[in-house]
Amino acid sequence: xxxxENIHESKGTTLVIKQLLSRxxxxxxxxxxxxxxxxxxxxxxxxxxxxxxxxxx
Numbered sequence: 713x714x715x716x717e718n719i720h721e722s723k724g725t726t727l728v729i730k731q732l733l734s735r736x737x738x739x740x741x742x743x744x745x746x747x748x749x750x751x752x753x754x755x756x757x758x759x760x761x762x763x764x765x766x767x768x769x
Contacts, residue, residue: 742762
């Protein structure tokens with residue numbers, strides 16, 4: 713899934729997740745790099761999903 717180029721990645725990710733809601737109703741966990749902590753993490757957890765941040769070595 714992709715989002716338009718003129719939308720910053722931090723905003724586009726929520727658009728992609730909203731698309732996933734109807735396509736993957738059994739989805740329960742999102743893995744993302746540590747840069748997505750904060751608003752995106754709160755958005756995902758607000759959906760009742762688990763959010764795990766992956767740290768780079």
